[in-house]
Amino acid sequence: QVQLVESGGGSVQAGGSLRLSCAKSGYIDSSNCMGWFRQAPGKEREGVAAIYTGGGSTYYADSVKGRFTISQDNAKNTVYLQMNSLKPEDTAMYYCAKTRGYWSASDSCTLVASAYGYWGQGTQVTVSS
Secondary structure, three states, X not given: OEEEEEEOOEEEEOOOOEEEEEEEEEOXXXXXXXXXXXXXXXXXXXXXXXXXXXXXXXXXXXXXXXXXXXXXXXXXXXXXXXXXXXXXXXXXEEEEEXXXXXXXXXXXXXXOHHHEEEEOOOEEEEEEO
C-alpha cells in the first residue's frame, strides 16, 4: 500500500519560489522513480521532474531545467521539488507520483505519466504576473 501526499503549493509572484513536498508512506521500494507532474486547465498532464530513488539521478523537462530541482530526503521519506524563478506558465496542479514497480538503475527515469502507478492528490501552484 503506497500513499503519496503533496504539500507546499500556493500563490506567488513571477520570479518567486516555492518548495513542494511529497510525503511517502506504505511500502516503498528503494529502486523506483519518483516524479513530479503538472496539469494546467485545458492542457495535458506533463512530466516536470523525476528522481531515481536508488541512486539519486535526476531528470527534468526542458521547460523547467535550470529553475526546478528535485531531491529526496530518505530519513524523512520525502521527495521535494524546489521551484525557483517561477513563471505564470508554471501555474498548474502539481502531482507527485511513483513508478509502478522496480526500476533498473540502467534505465533513465521517464517523464511519461503512464509509467507511474501511484499518485498523490495534488497541490495547486499559482504564479501571477
